[in-house]
Structure formats: structure tokens, C-alpha cells
Amino acid sequence: MENNRFRSGIITILSALLCILIGLFIGFLALILLAYISLRNGGNPFTFGDVLSTAYTSGFKQVLLGGLYQMPRGLRAEITLAASLIMTGLSVAFAFKTGLFNIGAAGQYAVGAFGALYCALIWNLPWYVCLIAAALCGAVWGAIPGFFKAYFNINEVITAIMFNWIGLYGVNTLMYGGGSSPMYNLKTTKTWPVAAKSAGSLIPDLKDLGATYFQRPATIGIFIAVLIAVILWVVLNKTTFGYELKACGYSKTAAKYAGINEKKNIILAMAISGALAGIGAGLYYLSGTAEWQPLVSTALPGIGFDGISVALLASSNPIGTVFSALFISHISTGGGFMSANIFPPEIADVISGVIIYLCAFMMLFKRRISRVFSRENKGGK
Amino acid sequence: MSDYVIEMLHITKIFPGIKANDDVTLQLKKGEIHALLGENGAGKSTLMSVLFGLYQPESGEIRKDGKKVEINNPNDANALGIGMVHQHFKLVEVFSVLDNIILGAEDSTMGVLKKKKAREKVEALSKKYNLKVDLDAIVEDISVGMQQRVEILKMLYRDNDILILDEPTAVLTPQEIDELMEIMRGFAREGKSILFITHKLNEIMAVADRCTVLRKGKYVGTVETKNTTKEELSKMMVGRDVSFTVDKKDIAVGSVVLEVRDVTVPSKRHKKDAVKNVSFEVRAGEIVCLAGIEGNGQTEFVSALTGLEPMTKGRIRLNGKDITHFSIRDRAKAGVSHIPEDRHKHGLVLDYTLEDNMVLQRYWEPAFQDGGFIKRREVRRYAEKLIDQYDVRSGQGPVTIARSMSGGNQQKAIVAREIDRGTDLLVAVQPTRGLDVGAIEYIHNQILSVRDSRKAVLLVSLELEEVMNLSDRILVMYEGEIVGEFDPKTTTVEELGLYMAGARKQSEVAQYDGE
Numbered sequence: 001m002e003n004n005r006f007r008s009g010i011i012t013i014l015s016a017l018l019c020i021l022i023g024l025f026i027g028f029l030a031l032i033l034l035a036y037i038s039l040r041n042g043g044n045p046f047t048f049g050d051v052l053s054t055a056y057t058s059g060f061k062q063v064l065l066g067g068l069y070q071m072p073r074g075l076r077a078e079i080t081l082a083a084s085l086i087m088t089g090l091s092v093a094f095a096f097k098t099g100l101f102n103i104g105a106a107g108q109y110a111v112g113a114f115g116a117l118y119c120a121l122i123w124n125l126p127w128y129v130c131l132i133a134a135a136l137c138g139a140v141w142g143a144i145p146g147f148f149k150a151y152f153n154i155n156e157v158i159t160a161i162m163f164n165w166i167g168l169y170g171v172n173t174l175m176y177g178g179g180s181s182p183m184y185n186l187k188t189t190k191t192w193p194v195a196a197k198s199a200g201s202l203i204p205d206l207k208d209l210g211a212t213y214f215q216r217p218a219t220i221g222i223f224i225a226v227l228i229a230v231i232l233w234v235v236l237n238k239t240t241f242g243y244e245l246k247a248c249g250y251s252k253t254a255a256k257y258a259g260i261n262e263k264k265n266i267i268l269a270m271a272i273s274g275a276l277a278g279i280g281a282g283l284y285y286l287s288g289t290a291e292w293q294p295l296v297s298t299a300l301p302g303i304g305f306d307g308i309s310v311a312l313l314a315s316s317n318p319i320g321t322v323f324s325a326l327f328i329s330h331i332s333t334g335g336g337f338m339s340a341n342i343f344p345p346e347i348a349d350v351i352s353g354v355i356i357y358l359c360a361f362m363m364l365f366k367r368r369i370s371r372v373f374s375r376e377n378k379g380g381k
Numbered sequence: 382m383s384d385y386v387i388e389m390l391h392i393t394k395i396f397p398g399i400k401a402n403d404d405v406t407l408q409l410k411k412g413e414i415h416a417l418l419g420e421n422g423a424g425k426s427t428l429m430s431v432l433f434g435l436y437q438p439e440s441g442e443i444r445k446d447g448k449k450v451e452i453n454n455p456n457d458a459n460a461l462g463i464g465m466v467h468q469h470f471k472l473v474e475v476f477s478v479l480d481n482i483i484l485g486a487e488d489s490t491m492g493v494l495k496k497k498k499a500r501e502k503v504e505a506l507s508k509k510y511n512l513k514v515d516l517d518a519i520v521e522d523i524s525v526g527m528q529q530r531v532e533i534l535k536m537l538y539r540d541n542d543i544l545i546l547d548e549p550t551a552v553l554t555p556q557e558i559d560e561l562m563e564i565m566r567g568f569a570r571e572g573k574s575i576l577f578i579t580h581k582l583n584e585i586m587a588v589a590d591r592c593t594v595l596r597k598g599k600y601v602g603t604v605e606t607k608n609t610t611k612e613e614l615s616k617m618m619v620g621r622d623v624s625f626t627v628d629k630k631d632i633a634v635g636s637v638v639l640e641v642r643d644v645t646v647p648s649k650r651h652k653k654d655a656v657k658n659v660s661f662e663v664r665a666g667e668i669v670c671l672a673g674i675e676g677n678g679q680t681e682f683v684s685a686l687t688g689l690e691p692m693t694k695g696r697i698r699l700n701g702k703d704i705t706h707f708s709i710r711d712r713a714k715a716g717v718s719h720i721p722e723d724r725h726k727h728g729l730v731l732d733y734t735l736e737d738n739m740v741l742q743r744y745w746e747p748a749f750q751d752g753g754f755i756k757r758r759e760v761r762r763y764a765e766k767l768i769d770q771y772d773v774r775s776g777q778g779p780v781t782i783a784r785s786m787s788g789g790n791q792q793k794a795i796v797a798r799e800i801d802r803g804t805d806l807l808v809a810v811q812p813t814r815g816l817d818v819g820a821i822e823y824i825h826n827q828i829l830s831v832r833d834s835r836k837a838v839l840l841v842s843l844e845l846e847e848v849m850n851l852s853d854r855i856l857v858m859y860e861g862e863i864v865g866e867f868d869p870k871t872t873t874v875e876e877l878g879l880y881m882a883g884a885r886k887q888s889e890v891a892q893y894d895g896e
Contacts, residue, residue, distance in 0.1 A: 238754050238755060238757075239753045239754050239755060240744055240745055240750045240753050240754075240755055241753060243737070243744055243755060246733075247730050247733065247741075250730045250731065250732040250733060251726075251729075251730045251731060251732075253726045253727050254726070254727055254728065254729060254730045254731075254741070255730070256709065256727075257687075257689065257709070257719070257721060257727035257728070257741075258709075258730075258741045258742055259708065259709040259710030259711075259712075259713050259742070260710075261708075261710075
């Protein structure tokens with residue numbers, strides 16, 4: 001009996017891997033096409049072998065190696081990005097488990113970034129307090145669509161999309177403050193670097209736990225993210241709270257019949273989901289690798305939406321989310337190292353896009369794979 | 382030329398963990414009404430799904446007019462003139478009746494629908510077979526009975542002459558059942574052949590020409606109804622003798638457990654109240670039945686009683702304690718258990734495992750959780766106990782996903798869960814809807830044992846036979862009011878029927894008469 005659940009887990013993993021393989025293959029085809037165009041424009045005679053080798057050495061190799069392509073800078077970037085991606089992925093996955101689609105992770109991420117940076121730059125609070133502030137801000141921003149869903153039955157997708165933009169521009173306005181905000185550095189047109197203003201607000205490094213201002217290595221953020229993923233898995237699978245949340249997700253009416261307060265659960269699930277996205281922002285902006293740019297941040301943070309991809313690729317499993325976030329981070333970091341004059345770095349997005357698209361077919365793969373499995377079983381008997 | 386329009390020969394269909402059909406043969410003559418009888422999970426629906434092209438059998442063949450045919454999907458079935466009305470209707474709820482009927486068989490010129498032609502055809506069919514429908518109504522607004530007529534018209538619109546009806550009477554009122562039988566006879570006279578899945582023996586005796594019986598996936602036999610009896614059929618179906626009457630001990634009733642006073646509940650469908658000033662009481666050791674035709678306020682009353690929907694007026698007391706403003710959970714804690722009317726909507730989280738469903742009403746109890754963590758081992762042990770004790774059958778035991786279980790076993794799981802809680806009040810709404818005689822007998826005995834253990838039972842049922850057999854007192858509900866109170870020993874089904882149809886009303890009876 002337990003065997004069965006184990007088998008379905010294996011099938012899920014296999015079909016995710018199949019998605020990845022096909023995605024990489026299609027990405028490689030795109031690279032070959034671009035390499036061909038580039039070589040033809042170069043005017044020199046070339047063979048198909050040249051096309052293949054150009055596509056591989058100046059593009060596909062980077063994608064495959066990811067952050068490893070340029071040690072240690074690349075690996076650091078990959079791990080920092082992965083930590084945040086795990087969090088936004090968990091945000092979306094957790095909401096999915098409760099039957100909600102949190103498309104608002106991007107907005108919650110932005111508001112979380114504000115919470116973290118405000119506590120760091122203005123109050124110079126220690127990093128863990130800043131992180132909690134980021135979580136709280138994200139939680140509030142997630143709870144609002146949850147509230148509208150629970151009490152007025154307004155689809156959370158619509159509210160969350162609107163709150164994405166409200167959050168983004170609200171945060172921009174607050175951080176810029178007409179140029180006079182204490183968080184804003186007029187010279188760089190970014191927020192002040194956390195390292196310069198409040199070293200204690202930086203998340204401790206991986207190498208040593210003391211703060212180093214220059215040459216920032218990766219932080220312990222990745223461990224925090226993995227730990228949170230494990231906690232979420234436990235909450236969803238082992239606790240009465242998780243039992244209630246999933247019951248609401250599967251059947252609102254049956255949950256109500258069982259005396260579960262589904263309104264409370266919807267709001268709570270959205271708040272937790274928002275808090276996770278907020279922590280994602282905190283991990284990123286408190287790592288000292290980037291500052292917020294209030295004047296040019298006119299698009300929603302991509303990490304928020306990538307969380308949807310991460311969650312889908314992981315079939316909303318918290319532990320799976322860790323791996324799918326690592327993977328997405330791996331290929332997009334690698335994409336940045338491709339020869340920019342031949343390949344646009346967005347190729348990495350194309351690959352992850354194809355993979356996510358294939359995730360929609362995952363059900364199909366699952367059925368195929370399980371059919372192969374059952375055929376083997378039959379043969380065995 | 383073969384005698385049979387459809388022959389299904391030696392069909393075997395295997396699902397993981399279960400042989401749903403094992404060498405089953407079924408032969409359908411032209412112009413006959415052929416009943417397919419079997420317990421829940423006997424493989425009736427599977428067999429019909431094979432015929433309709435939804436499943437491919439592992440072995441066996443299907444012949445139409447003596448010629449072997451391949452049916453790979455419902456379109457193939459349709460091309461052979463086979464139509465099916467599923468137990469759970471397949472209608473687009475937000476479409477009109479007409480749109481639903483033509484959906485999938487739309488006639489159009491240059492992409493523009495020819496609705497007028499379609500309307501004429503549907504109207505003609507509707508008149509010919511006396512299938513009253515409102516073509517412009519939206520499906521979600523019409524009664525279940527009318528939805529079924531829409532499904533039947535869908536088949537007729539496609540010129541099908543082999544009609545499969547999967548438990549068509551399970552959702553109908555007694556009057557609607559009579560109408561349906563008349564319609565079926567009309568079809569047979571026209572030369573159409575009808576396959577009719579059921580486990581109601583009375584209906585088979587009344588309408589079918591022949592009957593094929595399945596038991597646990599195996600073919601038991603085919604009999605002419607005029608040469609058989611109800612008892613014989615049920616023995617073929619269950620494999621043992623089944624008693625149609627229950628043995629009820631006389632026990633003295635105890636103190637008042639449930640006291641309902643002036644309860645008024647608003648309707649969701651119209652502006653009027655669905656339940657008007659209903660007052661009654663249920664004592665320990667008695668089964669009080671709320672009888673009536675569907676849609677007379679029983680559902681709304683139970684929703685208010687169990688806390689699913691708010692009521693506008695009135696008081697509810699349980700063991701003397703006022704629970705009017707209690708939440709659903711608090712009512713459950715105070716001692717109300719509830720076998721809900723809709724097992725898919727309320728009774729089960731269909732995507733949860735059977736064991737998780739078994740603790741749906743008590744996962745929060747200290748026995749099953751410790752500091753917010755579910756005691757998985759306890760849940761498993763408890764689920765196994767209930768499965769064993771109440772004979773709930775499933776493919777993989779406690780870890781079976783509830784959705785994959787047969788309807789009867791889903792219902793048994795709910796009954797097991799609710800009865801085992803041992804609360805002072807059991808509210809059972811249509812507990813045997815859609816079940817076979819074996820399961821009905823079993824559930825009836827369970828409900829009686831609840832009564833015999835000096836608990837109070839409020840039974841809501843549309844089945845008059847069940848009402849007469851089980852209850853100690855009968856309250857008839859009509860248009861949201863209690864119009865009469867009866868003792869099953871002194872009343873008749875006919876008398877109840879008159880009150881249920883609103884033809885008669887007792888004045889002052891069954892109204893709460895104070896302390």
C-alpha cells in the first residue's frame with residue numbers, strides 16, 4: 001500500500017525530469033538556430049559542425065554548467081537567487097495546496113523588500129528582525145486578497161494582480177519619497193547599500209558568520225529557505241492545520257461540513273503564502289548583492305512569477321520546490337554567461353518557459369510512465 | 382439476422398486491484414427493457430461504460446445486430462445508435478436546456494448554429510414522448526427530474542435507439558419515477574431498446590422485460606421478470622436471502638434530546654422561506670422521520686440544524702442546551718452527527734484517502750492529534766477498525782483515494798464514521814440513496830442499533846418504504862411546514878402520499894405544544 005504512494009512519487013519525479021530533458025533539447029535547438037544566424041552574418045564559410053560547436057561552447061555549455069561556469073561569482077549568484085526562488089516557489093505551492101492561486105507573489109515580494117530594507121536602513125535592526133518584518137509585510141499583502149476571497153467571494157487572482165501593482169508602485173513611492181527619502185541615495189538612484197548603512201542587517205555569510213563588506217560571498221539564506229521548505233512539508237503532511245488547509249483546497253463544502261472554518265483558513269493560507277514571498281525578498285535584499293531601484297522598477301519582480309514556474313515544476317511539493325528552484329536558478333544564472341553578441345541571455349527564460357509549458361503536459365507524461373510501470377509489473381507476475 | 386441488437390460477450394475489465402467485470406455476457410433484444418441488477422460495486426456501471434466506449438475491455442467482444450464492432454470512444458457508440466444517461470448528469474450548468482441538448486451535435490451553416498431547426502426537432506421529440514422541459518431555462522435552475530429529461534432528450538436528439546440509463550431513479554421522487562417508467566414503456570413500444578441499471582427490485586418488476594444480474598463482477602444469470610420474484614432476484618444479487626422488513630424491538634422512549642422550535646430558514650432559490658416555523662422534538666430511543674417530496678424544505682432544515690446555513694428565526698436545543706448559535710464544530714462536539722444528503726459535496730473530501738476521511742469529524746480530538754500533529758498510526762488503526770467492522774470495500778484499504786471507491790462503499794464509510802462517533806443525536810439524510818438492497822439492509826440495521834442504544838435519530842428520507850419500516854414517528858413536510866404527524870403502525874403509504882402532495886393538512890398537529 002505504502003509502495004503505491006512511493007511509486008506515484010517516483011513517477012512524478014520521472015515526468016519532471018522528462019520535462020527538463022525535452023526543455024533543454026528545445027533550448028539547444030534554439031541556440032543552434034541563433035548560432036547559424038550569427039555565423040551567416042559573419043560572412044565566413046562555415047560547416048554544420050561549426051554551428052554545433054558554437055551553439056555548444058558559447059551558449060549551451062553555460063546553460064548546463066550554470067553558476068559553475070564562473071567560479072566563485074557564478075555559484076554565489078546562483079545560490080542567492082535560488083534562496084529567493086525557493087521562497088516564492090513555496091509561496092505559490094503552499095497556496096496551490098489550499099486550492100488558491102497566489103499570482104500575487106510578485107507584489108508580496110516587493111512589499112516584503114520594503115519591509116526588510118526599511119528595518120535595515122532606517123532602524124538598523126539585526127537581520128533576523130528585518131527578515132521577520134519582510135515576512136509580516138508580505139503576509140499583510142497576501143492576506144488582503146485572501147480576505148476578499150473569504151468574505152466577498154472575489155477571485156483571489158484578480159485582487160492579487162491589482163495588489164501586485166499597488167504594492168510595486170507604493171513601494172517605489174515610499175522608497176523614493178520625492179528624492180528625499182532617507183532610504184534613497186540620489187547619487188546611485190538606488191536605495192542605500194545595506195552593507196554601508198547597517199552591517200548588522202546583512203544575513204551572515206556562508207564562509208564565516210562575521211560580516212565582510214567587500215566581495216560578498218553567498219549567505220546562509222539558502223539554508224533558511226531549505227529549512228522553511230522542510231517545515232512547510234511537515235505542516236502540510238503531519239499537522240491538523242495542514243489537514244484542514246488541504247481539505248479546504250480539495251473541497252470547500254466538505255471542509256465546511258467537517259466544521260473547518262474555511263474563511264479563516266483562506267485568509268491564513270494567503271497570509272502565510274505572502275509571508276513566504278516576503279521572506280524571499282528579504283533573503284535577496286539583505287544579502288547585499290542588490291539594491292532596490294525605485295525609479296526604474298516599473299515591472300513586477302520576475303522572481304515572483306518565476307515562483308509559479310518553480311511550484312508547477314515541483315507539483316506543489318515543498319521539498320520538490322527546493323530542487324526545482326535550484327534548477328531554474330541554475331539555468332538562468334548560466335544564461336547570463338552566454339556570449340551576449342550571439343545569444344540573448346533570455347534564452348535561459350525560453351528554456352525554463354518550455355519546461356513550464358511541458359509541465360502542463362506532465363499529467364500526460366505521468367500516465368505514459370505509469371503505463372510503462374504497470375506493464376513491467378504485469379510481466380513480472 | 383441475430384435476435385439481439387446488442388450483445389456483449391465474455392467481457393472482462395480489470396482495474397488496479399480489482400476485476401470489475403469477469404467474463405460477463407449481456408444480450409439485449411430489440412424493443413425490450415432490460416434491467417441490469419447488482420450490488421454497489423458489482424460492475425454494472427463498468428459494463429455500461431465499456432459498451433459506451435469509455436473503457437476498453439481486456440477481453441471479450443461486442444456485437445451489434447450480430448456483427449462484431451469496435452467501440453473505442455463515445456463517438457463510436459453514438460454512431461452505432463447507443464446513448465447513455467450517466468448517474469451523475471453530464472450537463473453544462475450555465476447553458477440553456479436547448480444548448481445542452483444540441484451540444485456536440487450542433488447543426489450549423491458557415492459556423493452559425495441552426496438553432497431554430499434544432500428547437501423544432503427537440504420540441505417534436507418532447508411532445509412525442511411526453512418529456513416536459515423548458516428549452517430556454519438554464520440547467521442549474523431546473524429540477525433534477527427535468528435535468529434527467531434533458532439527458533434523455535439528448536439521446537433522442539442524436540437518434541439513438543439503444544438507450545442506457547444508469548440508475549435513473551436514484552434522484553427522482555416517487556411521482557417522477559412513475560412518469561419515467563411510462564416514458565420508458567413508450568420507448569419500448571417505439572422499438573427502442575433500453576438498458577436500465579438499478580438495484581431497486583420494485584422498479585424491475587414493474588417495468589423490465591428481462592433482467593441480468595451481476596455479483597462481484599461476475600455474471601449470475603438472466604431471467605424473465607414475469608417468471609421471477611423480488612425475493613429470487615435479491616437472492617441472485619446478494620447471494621443470500623435478504624429480508625425486506627426490519628425487526629424492530631419495542632423500547633420505551635427516554636428524555637427529549639432534540640428540541641426544535643419555530644425554526645424558519647430562508648430559501649436560496651426564491652424570496653420566500655424554505656422552512657416555516659417548524660417545531661418538533663426527538664426523544665432518546667426513537668427514530669423520527671421527516672418525510673416529504675424533494676424540495677419541500679427538508680434540505681434547508683437540516684442545513685440549519687447542523688449549522689451549515691443560518692436560520693432567521695427559532696431555537697434549537699440539544700439535551701436542553703441551546704445550540705442555536707453554535708458553530709458547526711461546536712454542534713458536533715455537543716453531540717450531533719450528520720450523514721449528509723450529498724456524499725460528494727459534503728460527506729467526503731474525495732481526494733483524501735479513506736483513512737483521512739474516516740477522521741474528518743474527529744481529527745481534532747486528542748485521540749488523533751497531539752499538539753497539532755496528527756497521530757498517523759492512530760488514524761490508520763481507527764480507519765482499519767471501521768473498515769473491518771462496517772465492511773467498507775475498496776481497492777487499497779485505508780490509503781484508497783475516496784474518489785475511486787464505489788458509491789455504496791463511500792456511503793458506508795460515511796455511515797461508519799458518523800455512527801461510530803456515538804453522539805446523542807444522529808441526523809441521517811437519505812442514508813440509503815442509491816444503495817443496493819444488501820447495503821440498505823445493513824445501514825437500516827445500523828440506524829436501528831443507534832436507536833436501540835437509546836440515542837435519538839432524525840431521519841430524512843424520500844423513500845416511503847424506508848420511512849414506514851424504520852421510523853417510530855413520521856412528520857410530513859410540505860412547502861416548508863409540517864403538515865401532519867403519523868404513527869407508522871396506524872397509517873398507510875397512501876395516506877402519507879396525500880399529505881406529501883399537499884392535498885391534506887392536519888391542523889394543530891405536530892405543532893409544538895409547550896412544556
